[in-house]
Amino acid sequence: xxxxxxxxxxxxxxxxxxxxxxxxxxxxxxxxxxxxxxxxxxxxxxxxxxxxxxxxxxxxxxxxxxxxxxxxxxxxxxxxxxxxxxxxxxxxxxxxxxxxxxxxxxxxxxxxxxxx
Amino acid sequence: xxxxxxxxxxxxxxxxxxxxxxxxxxxxxxxxxxxxxxxxxxxxxxxxxxxxxxxxxxxxxxxxxxxxxxxxxxxxxxxxxxxxxxxxxxxxxxxxxxxxxxxxxxxxxxxxxxxxx
Numbered sequence: 001x002x003x004x005x006x007x008x009x010x011x012x013x014x015x016x017x018x019x020x021x022x023x024x025x026x027x028x029x030x031x032x033x034x035x036x037x038x039x040x041x042x043x044x045x046x047x048x049x050x051x052x053x054x055x056x057x058x059x060x061x062x063x064x065x066x067x068x069x070x071x072x073x074x075x076x077x078x079x080x081x082x083x084x085x086x087x088x089x090x091x092x093x094x095x096x097x098x099x100x101x102x103x104x105x106x107x108x109x110x111x112x113x114x115x116x
Numbered sequence: 117x118x119x120x121x122x123x124x125x126x127x128x129x130x131x132x133x134x135x136x137x138x139x140x141x142x143x144x145x146x147x148x149x150x151x152x153x154x155x156x157x158x159x160x161x162x163x164x165x166x167x168x169x170x171x172x173x174x175x176x177x178x179x180x181x182x183x184x185x186x187x188x189x190x191x192x193x194x195x196x197x198x199x200x201x202x203x204x205x206x207x208x209x210x211x212x213x214x215x216x217x218x219x220x221x222x223x224x225x226x227x228x229x230x231x232x233x
Binding site: 033043044045106 | 147149151153157158159160161164171172174205207209211220221222223224225226227229
């Protein structure tokens with residue numbers, strides 16, 4: 001079974017600085033998707049970024065980018081120019097490629113604080 | 117931008133009572149999911165639903181749980197006899213299809229906070 005591990009329960013960053021959140025996963029599959037979701041205090045789950053495992057190019061969405069290392073099974077999220085609104089729980093998630101195994105497998109999350 | 121909606125936002129119920137949580141997925145999406153998050157813990161998969169039937173369920177999704185798509189828009193989760201440990205945030209999600217990351221991305225509703233007393 002696949003597992004997702006986020007080893008940093010909490011992280012802190014100064015406003016305008018850069019922070020990297022770690023995620024590792026375990027799978028025997030070769031094709032899959034990886035996601036980062038943000039959960040602010042309202043507790044809504046908001047998609048931040050997604051990555052297809054067959055793409056070598058790292059995904060980027062504005063200030064958010066990932067460092068996807070398939071061989072190492074690592075999928076870290078980099079937030080550049082951190083803003084106060086980035087403060088939230090961040091969850092890394094894994095999804096098998098297509099078929100019936102469509103459920104997301106989440107890590108335990110990293111709580112990010114942004115200091116003004 | 118289309119979004120997943122859920123009602124109610126909060127529900128308080130007595131142990132043993134039945135509750136129905138409602139979701140309206142994004143209109144052209146074909147795959148629907150329920151997840152739950154006990155306070156302070158990670159999000160856990162409950163069930164997925166496609167073509168009017170359950171496609172996958174977790175061990176959490178026992179006989180006390182059921183899902184239904186009663187019409188063309190709503191997707192419901194019913195808990196027949198609630199327990200204290202059912203207190204959690206329940207998220208509905210939907211995705212468009214199974215071809216490519218964009219299609220397979222799941223979009224979440226704002227959640228229903230269920231408290232069982």
